[in-house]
Amino acid sequence: MGVLRIREVALAGKPNCGKSTFFKAATLANVEIANYPFTTIDANIGISSVRVDCPCLELDERCGQCREGARFVPVGLIDVAGLVHDAHKGRGLGNAFLDRLREASSIVHVVDASGSTDAEGNPVGVGSHDPLEDVDILERELTYWMMQILVRGWDRLARRVQAEHTKIEHVIAEQLSGVGVSQAHVRAAISELGLPSDKPAAWHEHELLDLCDYLRSVSKPMLIAANKMDTAPEENLKRLKELHYTVVPTSAEAELVLRMAERAGLIEYVPGDGDFRITGTPTEKQLRALERVGELLERFGSTGVQECLNRAVLELLGLIVVYPVEDEAKWTDKDGRVLPDAFLMPRGSTPRDLAYEVHTELGEGFLYAVDGRTGRRLGESYELKSGDVIKIVAVK
Ligand SMILES: Nc1nc2c(ncn2[C@@H]2O[C@H](COP(=O)(O)OP(=O)(O)O)[C@@H](O)[C@H]2O)c(=O)[nH]1
Ligand SMILES: [Mg+2]
CATH class of the missing domain: 3.40.50.300 (P-loop containing nucleotide triphosphate hydrolases)
Incomplete structure (x- = not known):
């Protein structure tokens, strides 16, 4: 385990x-x-x-x-x-x-x-209070919170990006990595808002705020x-x-x-x-x-x-539940327990990803996987589905 x-x-x-x-x-x-x-x-x-x-x-x-x-x-x-x-x-x-x-x-x-x-x-x-107001307030607070983190040293950052021709999404994602923002999030936000990615120093404050609002909605x-x-x-x-x-x-x-x-x-x-x-x-x-x-x-x-x-x-995190077993016919572990474990995995995970999730060694020694329902060997690129019962075969 x-x-x-x-x-x-x-x-x-x-x-x-x-x-x-x-x-x-x-x-x-x-x-x-x-x-x-x-x-x-x-x-x-x-x-x-x-x-x-x-x-x-x-x-x-x-x-x-x-x-x-x-x-x-x-x-x-x-x-x-x-x-x-x-x-x-x-x-x-x-x-x-x-x-x-x-x-x-x-x-x-x-x-x-x-x-x-x-x-x-x-x-x-x-x-007597409108709950819709509370939804606005929370959104705003989260957006301003990200904004605060982003604008820390922004002018210097933006100028450096322009001078050195580094990628702005990289710099922003780095700045916001602690709150779960990725480069892909930033790239999507910049393109959605139509901001000139080579001239961040020229972005207005309200544009930065829109950026943070978008980043909030995708990363949280x-x-x-x-x-x-x-x-x-x-x-x-x-x-x-x-x-x-x-x-x-x-x-x-x-x-x-x-x-x-x-x-x-x-x-x-x-x-x-x-x-x-x-x-x-x-x-x-x-x-x-x-x-x-x-x-x-x-x-x-x-x-x-x-x-x-x-x-x-x-739904929001898009996770699926997968069941690793040792015996693909009986769906048991080595002690005979039926369906002993359930793992939450990101959608799009492969059997090898599951192997790593179970144990690093199992991931490193991964050879192939078997579908517990069909008994068939699964291809390297098989995408795990929620409810899959999977036997992993690895080098000992
Ligand atoms: N009528 C009703 N009252 C609730 C419900 N859930 C919580 N409360 C009440 O709302 C008050 C605040 O609850 P609490 O959980 O302490 O709120 P928190 O400050 O957000 O942690 C308490 O008096 C709860 O009993 C619910 O589903 N219905
Ligand atoms: Mg409380």
Whole structure:
């Protein structure tokens, strides 16, 4: 087994939108089903998971690593301190918050869709604040944050690029590498905005800002959790859904109720499901809370929390889940465990990439791979698909 490389999702949003509730719910899991450490790394960084259909559904028996065919693959989750307007200037927790986002590969923007908190997160009457404003504020803060990093020493940089005829995308990507911007991102942005790449010293400040805005949108993929859906006016949900984002109505609170009830042995609930089963003896009060959650599930299909995590990882980051095995016929490892591991890989990965992900030595000794479904040898350039069961053959 190689070291698990954890992909990260950050929860961002203003104070009181429900980030910590979402975080707590999403990182609270049934330890027994997990063959990886479901521990909280620190108060604000934890392990959550994406849910996929387990390939063992094609077998006669479940593999023992999943819950009735629902396979949970670990991802890191960061609860970023509440963000307010002008955070990039150091307001609120300011740059400490923004620095946390450096580590994240995608962002779930938790928005209080009920409109019951103002731009700073102070309680106001339900529906009295427009949640769309919060979306603008977060975008702006991230853009200005990148701008701040970019303009550090910009004049000197731009002049040097012009004098030495070096590539501007290289210099910008270097400057912004800490926030996850690549040369390809910069090249795309420059061409999209039609900036003269040989004359960066002549770029206007507003053009630099547009550049940062574009870079933000491509390097920090984001979706919106329209949280507090239980009390949100229809109109707010509708307007949020019209934005050019993936918008998932959520109730972090409902998810927390379900996960705690399951932990307490009161219900059986598989995260992401649209229902649960009472298996214990809840008190009158607990029963009423569960009934309320039940109604919500009926109305929305699920609490939305698992869907946010799934889409942030599988759609925004474009990752797939692949299952390496030692025995391609039985889908087991050397100890006979069925489908022992699940790896998240970037789309477009090859079997050799998977070998490296499992272990550097396996990657270096890679000879070929076998498809666990067909028993056929896979070509060097085979593109792995989500759900693939793969045997890797390497020199010993
Ligand atoms: N009605 C409702 N309230 C929620 C929901 N999620 C969180 N809250 C409440 O919103 C308040 C702020 O939540 P918290 O998670 O501390 O927000 P944070 O400041 O963004 O971390 C708390 O009172 C939560 O109980 C939800 O889905 N529905
Ligand atoms: Mg919080």
